[in-house]
Amino acid sequence: MNGAAPTGFETWLAARADGEVGAGLDWLEVQRRNALQQVRDQGVPGTKQEAWRYTSVKRLLEQGFARVEDAVTALQIDDIEELLIPDLDSHRVVMVNGRYTPSLSLLGDLPKGVRVTGLRALLASDPDALRERLNGVAGESQPLFAALNTAGLDDGLVILMDRGAILERPIELIHLSVGMDEPRVAQPRHVVSLADGAQATLIERYVSLGESLYCTNSMLELSLGRDAVLKHDRIQVESPNAFHITGLYLSQDAGSRYVGVNIGLGAAWARTDLVTRFSGEHAECDLQGLYLAGDRQLMDYHIDVDHAVPACSSRETFKGILYGKGRAVFDGRVVVAKDAQKTDAAMSNKNLMLSENAEVDTKPQLEINADDVKCSHGTTVGQIEPEKLFYLRSRGISAPLARRMLCLGFAEEIIDALYSDALREAVSEEVGRRLETAPLT
Template sequence: MSTLTEQRGWFSALASSSEPEQSGPEPDWLRNTRVLARDAIRELPVPNRKLEAWRYTSIEGLLQQEFTPAVEQGRTWTHEELEPWLGPAADVYRLVFVNGQCIPRLATGLELPTGVTLGSLRAALGTDPKLLATWLNHTGAHEEHLFSALNTALIHDGLLLHIAADVELDRPIEVVYLNLEQDKALLNQPRNLVVLEPGASATLVERFIGAEEAVYFHNQVTELVLQEGAELRHYRMQEESRASWHLASLYLSQDAHSRYQGTSLSFGGRWARTEYQARFQHEAAQCELNGLYTVGKGQLTDFHLDIRHSVPNCTSRERFKGILFGKGRAVFDGRILVEKQAQKSDAQLRNDNLMLVRDAEVDTKPQLEIHADDVQCSHGTTVGQLDPQQVFYLRSRGIDTDSARRMLCLGFAGEIIDTIEVPILREQAMERLTATIRTATETLE
């Protein structure tokens, strides 16, 4: 095991290994932000298993790998190379990132309604620096942990979505992140900023796709700001390469009466962690987080929720389900804090796990910390196997064992998939899940 100094060195070396500011003039505030982030890298605790938030999730393997920050594309990707990964772009506004950088010519359907800014964060530095100066780091993401600081120190590109007050987007936005480099291990760090002004409404789909065997670290930070009465439906489907590390840190700030509905599906990666940090700024906001993960041989999947009710009358719902079928591990660490003044908070947290084999492992830790006295809160967790009575019932009707198990697994996961209100994504998710479960059930005894 490497020492703490060596571990911190990994972060500092990456943070200073490239000078993104060299690729163009940058405003002072951004330069300052980078300086602050580099300072933070010297001071923030190094994630290790003594820290509660990293107790079940080791980063040892990650730190043993050397990465090159993907600042400029080493090459131009042809349309033919990228097309097969993308699929149909029907009825969406699509934005494509390759190795962390926006490829404008792949964007489709971008005749946007007035009041909507959607595109590359890098490009906006030139065209709309004021918007970025106002909102970037609004949620304090750069101060949270080393990985977010690393992302901030090297801010280069990402998604920028800004919707003016009362504008409702008619079609979903689809952002596809393709991680395709196979010759060297890249550090891809999209930095996303999503701001919905009062009363704005949108649906955002994010898809993470990796070329088979590609080794990379996708270290993404997404800041989400929902102003009064804004509504965001946010669906994420992670299908990274099985040789990759994937960390998505989402920082959500919600004003009064805003509504966030998030569904995260985690299928790929050798090491995949999704963190949600939700903060209610004013009353009567609603936050719904749904998640589904499948874990097979050699995979670790981690969901980490940090929900803070610090004002009265907010609602949060968290439902996460996992199917474990190979020698792999899942971690669920969900924490809801209800502060003293947050009366009438309504918070419900659930995590259910289906273990198809004995040698899989899940560490699940739902936590409710309540300091107010007039609240409605509950949490629960289950770890179980397929019910033999249910399998027998299906078989007694003529359905073979594999199909019976598959139907029950899909039934278990269906509740989460059904929360996705974009039909094409729901189909894609079902297809991916069915294929995964098919492989999983065929290898069972």
């Protein structure tokens, strides 16, 4: 598999000494080859491509990330104690550098009809369970980083829920990155499949030990059957030197409901693509996001919502706080098909700029091809209002604390949508901590 990928990405896909996972599975080999061809065909994205207009991959390429080789086995649960959220009662799955790590995981008892397992393990024990599901949502034609993930498929988490199965406690997926001697890239691949009427909560957390340089190129395929419900919180607090990429592909059947809250705080360079498609009527998709970007930080969000069928509703509510020389991109696109009458779509992106040197490019787009729809979009870029600041200061609150309170107030709407108080508190604290040292110029 070495050789002909475009400059910079060969190392991502270097051959493994112990061979590829699922080697010998013909269907998987075909998918891999197909993905590799797409990587080659696409080449390095440039700013002339609409999806990369505001974001350069130059910094990413310069790092020369090498593919993660061996599983990290030395870690004990004590080593990651500080990364756990107390009072978060979950089925815990820990992945270290992209590899499912049972010794740090604590799955506990799962209800009937729920299967939670590592991708690698499932490919070995029951590959047929994945045959229709891998690339089943993302499709055959994939953008560069998704294709890279597919071509370099190695491990990930698989959640399969039978019809009507209900998870009372959330599944918590902790992506832990540990610095290696040279900068490494991990490409975890997750598959979540909820059959009709199944209900679950998934909490994804991207964390690191130390401030090392690495890259995570994570890809998720989520499919929701009729009336299935998935609550999905994603909290990205990668190392300040990390590069983070997420490609999330979601397919929703009739009457299903997805609520996703994306918190982006860490990493030097973070790119998130959220792609969702409705396949049945009366489904609801609620995408929310909060991002912070400071010096040497880029937060780039691309959202693609495809109202292919009538009577579905989608909400995209993203808020950003920028300081120092922070940069963010919000590129949201909602497409309403010709037959998708009674579509209800609302997209909003609000940005609070704490510094004149911060920059945000925000571009919400609606493409409406039906005539009986309710669609709206709005975007704001503003500063902290002086009257609010004065009000707090007149009560004895210092200017920095007042600013922090107002920022948290701005973010509250999104933080409030997280799964539990324990999670809300953890995120609020982390946001507060970052704002405490946020440069205002």
